[in-house]
Amino acid sequence: MAYEQELDLRKKELGTYADSVYASASGYKYDAAVAFISSATPNAGLTTEAFYRGTTVGTLAAKIKANHEAYITKEAKITGLRGLYSDRIDGIIAGIDTSTVAKALESLAGIHTNEKIGERTIGVGNTEDVEVGYYNPTALSDRYEFS
DSSP states (O other), X not given: OHHHHHHHHHHHXXXXXXXXXXXHHHHHHHHHHHHHXXXXXXXXXXXXXHHHHTSOHHHHHHHHHHHXXXXXXXXXXXXXXXXXXXXHHHHHHHHOOOSSHHHHHHXXXXXXXXXXXXXEEETTTEEEEEEEESSOGGGHHHHHHHO
16 A cells, blocks of 8 residues: 555656656766756757757756756655655564563554644635644655645
């Protein structure tokens, strides 16, 4: 279930841009853009793309850099939130005292706890708390929105 939530969030936030297309071109373009911004030395790929787009290499380089960094930031946020759940779930498994049934149930008592991650405006001037399950990855989209 956590993986499905992550895939849905990635599709919503990162679009349908194929991972293989992104991976094959992004590193080269980003490196070329950063090199141009720092030294004003264009490479053939950026020069050609800028020409056919009807723009300057400088404008294209700035756009490539900004888009790449925005994508990487979103991807890192999703990965970090998914890791938060994984770490918490791993912590549950490691912390369960199974010496008796009573101790095991006591260890799991907090599994259904919620935590406040933000506030949502409803109507005019009214807010409500946004709460999600501390261990439940179904709220990955809410965590992304309110973090």
